[in-house]
Amino acid sequence: MTKPLDVSPGPNQPPPPPLIAVDRAVAELRRGAVVAVRGADSRVAYALAAEAATADSLAHLTTLAGTRPCLILSNRRAAVLGHDVAAPAARVDLPAGIDPLTVAWLADPVARDVPQPDLTKLTMQPVAAGSVPAASVALAKLARLLPATLVAVPTAGALLLSGVVVVDVAAIEEYQQTAARSLRKVSEARVPLVDAENARIVAFRPADGGIEHLAIIIGEPDTAQPVLARLHSECFTGDLLGSLRCDCGDQLRGAIAEIAQAGSGILLYLSQEGRGIGLVNKLRAYQLQDDGLDTLDANLQLGFDDDERIYLPAAQMLRLLGVERVRLLTNNPLKVEALAAHGVVVAERVPHVFPANDHNQGYLRTKATKGGHLF
Numbered sequence: 001m002t003k004p005l006d007v008s009p010g011p012n013q014p015p016p017p018p019l020i021a022v023d024r025a026v027a028e029l030r031r032g033a034v035v036a037v038r039g040a041d042s043r044v045a046y047a048l049a050a051e052a053a054t055a056d057s058l059a060h061l062t063t064l065a066g067t068r069p070c071l072i073l074s075n076r077r078a079a080v081l082g083h084d085v086a087a088p089a090a091r092v093d094l095p096a097g098i099d100p101l102t103v104a105w106l107a108d109p110v111a112r113d114v115p116q117p118d119l120t121k122l123t124m125q126p127v128a129a130g131s132v133p134a135a136s137v138a139l140a141k142l143a144r145l146l147p148a149t150l151v152a153v154p155t156a157g158a159l160l161l162s163g164v165v166v167v168d169v170a171a172i173e174e175y176q177q178t179a180a181r182s183l184r185k186v187s188e189a190r191v192p193l194v195d196a197e198n199a200r201i202v203a204f205r206p207a208d209g210g211i212e213h214l215a216i217i218i219g220e221p222d223t224a225q226p227v228l229a230r231l232h233s234e235c236f237t238g239d240l241l242g243s244l245r246c247d248c249g250d251q252l253r254g255a256i257a258e259i260a261q262a263g264s265g266i267l268l269y270l271s272q273e274g275r276g277i278g279l280v281n282k283l284r285a286y287q288l289q290d291d292g293l294d295t296l297d298a299n300l301q302l303g304f305d306d307d308e309r310i311y312l313p314a315a316q317m318l319r320l321l322g323v324e325r326v327r328l329l330t331n332n333p334l335k336v337e338a339l340a341a342h343g344v345v346v347a348e349r350v351p352h353v354f355p356a357n358d359h360n361q362g363y364l365r366t367k368a369t370k371g372g373h374l375f
């Protein structure tokens with residue numbers, strides 16, 4: 001007996017308050033404003049994205065807190081600067097304090113016109129997981145900014161100003177999972193595609209109104225059988241512009257054509273641009289690659305992990321569509337493992353390889369030799 005997909009819209013859910021707090025804090029960081037991050041012990045520190053540091057914003061942060069701000073870097077960025085810390089983040093200590101040029105030099109490997117500051121007295125201290133400074137770096141990542149912040153702990157007498165957005169460490173840590181679990185189907189339409197005329201797009205939105213993920217459904221998948229599926233991470237440059245730096249455009253159109261040829265299946269189009277670091281940071285990573293770094297090291301140089309994606313949203317979308325088993329079009333074993341860990345049975349991995357071109361040979365080689373991709 002065949003079992004069709006469930007594409008009906010889900011019920012509206014009120015957004016969980018922690019999601020809202022994180023969204024507000026993200027917007028504040030992105031516009032260069034100060035936010036207050038509150039730890040499990042209710043103590044608060046003020047934070048500013050390093051990317052937004054100016055003489056004025058640093059002075060404002062210092063006045064608010066009544067203490068000098070410290071620069072917090074991810075452990076990846078600290079390692080690049082020669083300081084290995086056994087913690088998720090590191091606090092930079094400079095006896096003379098910190099100024100915007102030093103912040104730029106330390107936090108942003110692409111800021112090349114910045115003169116190297118005197119770093120002879122620079123030390124770094126590990127910043128524990130679950131702490132306010134570590135969470136501030138995670139918040140900068142959620143904001144798709146460089147993973148570096150300026151943090152100032154208010155003096156005992158300093159009052160928490162009204163108007164400053166307050167966000168809890170736990171809300172930051174749980175944000176991605178909570179947002180993924182809150183996804184619901186919001187709309188659906190028939191969209192005939194050049195390679196798959198019988199196609200529909202279903203949009204999934206998290207309860208906080210965050211960015212939607214899409215399912216492109218081709219034909220009439222039968223969920224009683226493993227469904228031919230592809231998890232495709234958004235790539236503006238490759239998917240839309242036909243960039244030759246990667247294989248994404250070929251993989252996207254190739255998957256649609258292959259699914260159409262097979263009769264039916266699903267392509268999940270996941271809003272995880274740049275392996276989860278965002279388009280702006282991916283462009284920074286491209287600059288570093290033009291200087292000789294490979295695609296994975298460029299991420300590390302910027303302070304990110306080599307791959308920041310999570311696949312709970314994909315598993316959740318499949319679940320909402322009624323799909324429990326898939327035949328997965330991918331060369332990436334991590335996608336297979338991640339789906340399985342989230343309870344989706346990967347009955348088969350279907351290779352998804354396309355010919356290299358003059359511009360993406362190195363990229364594909366790195367994915368195979370260092371990224372564990374199966375070519």
Ligand SMILES: Nc1nc2c(ncn2[C@@H]2O[C@H](COP(=O)(O)OP(=O)(O)OP(=O)(O)O)[C@@H](O)[C@H]2O)c(=O)[nH]1
Binds near residue numbers: 246373
């Ligand atoms: N950070 C970064 N992201 C990149 C780069 N090149 C491509 N990407 C991103 O990498 C992702 C590629 O996604 P996928 O093709 O779904 O994933 P994959 O890990 O290659 O796995 P399969 O294609 O399934 O084998 C997209 O989000 C691209 O935007 C790069 O040089 N740096």
Ligand SMILES: [Zn+2]
Binds near residue numbers: 239246247
């Ligand atoms: Zn791409």
